[in-house]
Structure formats: structure tokens, C-alpha cells
Amino acid sequence: MPRRPNDAPTDARPIDRRPIDLRSDTVTRPTPAMRRAMAEAEVGDDVYGEDPTVNRLQEVLAERAGFEAGLLMPTGTMSNQVAIAVHTRRGEEVIVPEGAHVYEYELGSMAVVSGALPRTIPAPLGVPEAAAVRAAVHRSVHQAPTGLIVLENTHNRAGGTVVPLGRCAEIATVAREEGLPLHLDGARAFNAAAALGVSLAEVCRGFDSASLCLSKGLAAPVGTVLLGSTAFIREAHRYRKLLGGGMRQAGVVAAAGLVALDEMSARLAEDHARARALAEGLVRLGVSVDLAAVQTNMVYLTVPDAPALAARLARKGVLCGALGPQSVRMVTHYEIGDDDVARTLEAVEACLEEARV
Numbered sequence: 001m002p003r004r005p006n007d008a009p010t011d012a013r014p015i016d017r018r019p020i021d022l023r024s025d026t027v028t029r030p031t032p033a034m035r036r037a038m039a040e041a042e043v044g045d046d047v048y049g050e051d052p053t054v055n056r057l058q059e060v061l062a063e064r065a066g067f068e069a070g071l072l073m074p075t076g077t078m079s080n081q082v083a084i085a086v087h088t089r090r091g092e093e094v095i096v097p098e099g100a101h102v103y104e105y106e107l108g109s110m111a112v113v114s115g116a117l118p119r120t121i122p123a124p125l126g127v128p129e130a131a132a133v134r135a136a137v138h139r140s141v142h143q144a145p146t147g148l149i150v151l152e153n154t155h156n157r158a159g160g161t162v163v164p165l166g167r168c169a170e171i172a173t174v175a176r177e178e179g180l181p182l183h184l185d186g187a188r189a190f191n192a193a194a195a196l197g198v199s200l201a202e203v204c205r206g207f208d209s210a211s212l213c214l215s216k217g218l219a220a221p222v223g224t225v226l227l228g229s230t231a232f233i234r235e236a237h238r239y240r241k242l243l244g245g246g247m248r249q250a251g252v253v254a255a256a257g258l259v260a261l262d263e264m265s266a267r268l269a270e271d272h273a274r275a276r277a278l279a280e281g282l283v284r285l286g287v288s289v290d291l292a293a294v295q296t297n298m299v300y301l302t303v304p305d306a307p308a309l310a311a312r313l314a315r316k317g318v319l320c321g322a323l324g325p326q327s328v329r330m331v332t333h334y335e336i337g338d339d340d341v342a343r344t345l346e347a348v349e350a351c352l353e354e355a356r357v
Contacts, residue, residue, distance in 0.1 A: 019317045020340045025188075025271075025297060025333040028219035033263060034256040038221075043251035046072065047241070053251030057258050058225060064261070065210060066201035067227035071236050072254060074245050076187045077106045079211035079224040081113050082239040084148060086232055087181045087209070090115030092147030095136045097123030099157030101185055102150055113243070117144055125293055126155025127163050130170035137178050149175050152185040153192045153203060159290065160188065160275075160298030160331075162195045165202060172206030184210040187224075191217055191296040194268040208232070217268050217297060218260035219334055223253050264334065271297040271332045274341050278330060281345040285352060301328040309351060316347040 021027045030038070044050035058070035073079040080102050084094060094110055096103050098120045102110065110116040121132045128151075137146045151171060153163040175182040184207040186192070193203045204210045209228035214220035226236055240246060247253065272295075279294040288302040303309050306322035313320055321329045330344070 022330040025216040037255035041251040041255035043249040046250040047246035054254040057254040065204045069233040076224040079226040085114045088147035093119040126158030126161040154188040159293030160296040181208040187213040214257040218264040220256045220260040274332045312351040
């Protein structure tokens with residue numbers, strides 16, 4: 001019988017016997033409801049603003065997150081970089097937490113696209129102190145002026161950790177007092193909302209713009225929506241066009257996003273519970289895992305040889321990511337069920353036994 005996670009939507013198509021894929025929540029496949037919506041989507045030319053399904057997605061998500069307007073982007077990287085381009089002038093600095101995606105994984109694009117420079121600040125468990133943000137603001141004529149503050153919630157490299165709402169509010173106060181815009185890289189903001197037990201609007205409160213991804217835990221095939229004021233989004237249109245992000249009849253993409261918003265966000269806490277069960281099981285096996293960092297759907301393992309462990313697990317049908325010489329990441333999502341967690345732990349235990357022989 002094909003395996004199928006017991007938490008998947010009732011119409012989710014059966015999962016085949018492919019490997020247990022814990023590399024990322026981006027590997028999720030669209031549900032049958034998404035596929036039907038894509039096939040039946042009413043479409044128009046989105047570059048002209050005439051795709052009704054895209055317009056509806058943008059309006060629905062903007063309202064849900066507490067912003068005036070939204071703009072569908074192909075990727076989270078483009079969404080973040082368009083936001084940086086709109087908010088900054090060439091030669092300005094962008095304050096970012098250490099390990100932030102916009103710094104580590106977007107190919108230096110803020111320098112290429114916007115002529116902006118990242119200024120990283122300490123962020124234990126992905127959470128910077130408001131005082132550290134204020135101290136990083138530059139006003140001297142001898143230094144690059146600060147143009148923007150960026151937070152990432154949840155913070156990927158820190159372990160999928162959540163920035164508390166109180167800390168977001170403190171940093172938003174700093175931004176207002178310093179006259180700086182505040183952008184949220186909310187690639188997994190839906191996970192943050194689920195972990196905190198609050199609405200998406202509460203996670204986004206105090207931010208001038210936010211980038212919200214639909215293709216990670218929500219399992220849509222593609223798409224990120226950039227949110228902000230009407231004036232901000234008007235300018236973002238220009239940069240999306242400049243970067244080649246206009247997708248014409250994009251309603252086929254937006255339709256899946258609408259289904260994702262309706263069906264998938266409410267079940268993210270189940271992914272978090274499975275990540276916790278996986279992490280605790282790994283600790284029982286003697287694997288080094290910082291349980292304090294396991295707050296959502298990610299588990300980071302510290303091992304002697306990450307590439308070797310990832311290769312051994314792959315041969316046993318478990319895929320994970322070696323993100324450094326000693327760091328392995330495992331990410332739960334809607335295609336991972338309780339049986340997959342158990343099988344992963346069995347595979348890890350077998351790998352540990354082999355390494356001891």
C-alpha cells in the first residue's frame with residue numbers, strides 16, 4: 001500500500017514509495033484540490049493587472065496580513081530583493097540578523113540589484129536585540145548610511161526559530177524612531193503564526209513590508225506575495241518588471257496559492273509536532289540536537305561528518321541536507337507522517353551502528 005501521512009488533506013493524492021524527503025518543505029507537491037483549481041483558474045494578463053485570480057490572491061493575503069496591497073512574485077528571493085530596492089538608495093546599508101537568508105542565500109543580490117550593503121548583527125537563536133539594531137544604525141558622514149532593517153521570521157539558519165512578537169514590536173519602535181523602514185522576510189511566517197498561536201496579521205504587525213511564501217509549508221507549487229502600502233506596491237511593480245518577474249497568465253499559480261491559504265495553514269502545527277518528535281528521538285540516539293532551537297518544522301543535527309551521514313541516509317531512502325561540514329538539516333512538511341519519522345529514526349540508528357563498526 002502507498003504510504004500517506006495521516007495529517008494530509010482528505011483529498012491529498014496518495015504518496016508513492018519515493019524516499020522520505022526531509023531536505024526542505026519546498027519539496028512538497030500540490031494537492032489534488034490545488035491541481036483542480038489550477039486547471040480551472042480564470043486568467044488574464046497579470047503584467048497588465050488583468051488576471052482576476054492573481055488579483056484575488058493579492059487582495060486576500062494583504063487583508064489577512066494587515067497590509068494595503070500585495071504583488072505576486074515568482075520567488076522569495078525576488079520578493080525580498082524588490083523590497084530592498086524599493087526601500088533603499090544605492091550605497092545604503094541594510095541591517096540584517098546574522099545568518100539571514102537575504103545575506104546567506106541570495107547571492108549578494110542586494111549589492112547587485114540595489115547597490116546596498118548588508119550589515120549583520122548578532123542574533124542568538126535568530127532573535128536580535130533591539131539595542132543591537134539601534135547600535136548598528138549609521139548616521140556618520142564617514143559610514144554608509146542605514147536605509148533598511150530586515151527581520152526573518154521564522155529564522156532558517158538558526159533552526160526555524162521564532163522571533164517573539166514583543167521583540168518585533170521593540171525593533172519596530174527602533175525603526176520608527178530612527179526613520180527607517182522595516183521589512184519582514186516571512187518565507188515561513190505562517191509557521192511563526194502557528195508556533196505562536198496568533199494570526200498572520202499579528203506576526204506582520206509593525207512591518208512596512210513583508211514577503212510571504214506559499215510554496216514551503218503551504219505546499220503551493222510556486223509563488224511569494226510581497227505586501228506593503230499601495231504606494232510601495234506600485235513601485236514594486238517597476239522592479240518586478242525590471243527583474244523579469246512578470247508572469248502573464250499567472251492565475252494558474254495564484255489559484256493554487258488560494259487553496260493553500262484555505263487548506264494548509266491550519267495544519268502547520270502538526271509539522272511542528274513531528275519535528276519535535278524527530279528531534280527528541282535523535283537525542284535519544286545520542287545525536288547532538290539543540291532542542292531549544294526546534295520551535296517549528298526544522299531540526300538541525302551536529303555530527304562529525306555531515307556529508308557522509310547524508311549520503312548514508314540517502315542510500316537508506318531518507319533525504320536530508322548537509323549544510324556544512326558538521327551540520328545536517330531535516331525539515332518536516334505535510335508529506336511527512338508519523339511513520340516517516342519512525343523510519344527516519346531507524347535509518348539514523350542504522351547509520352550510527354555502521355559508523356561504529
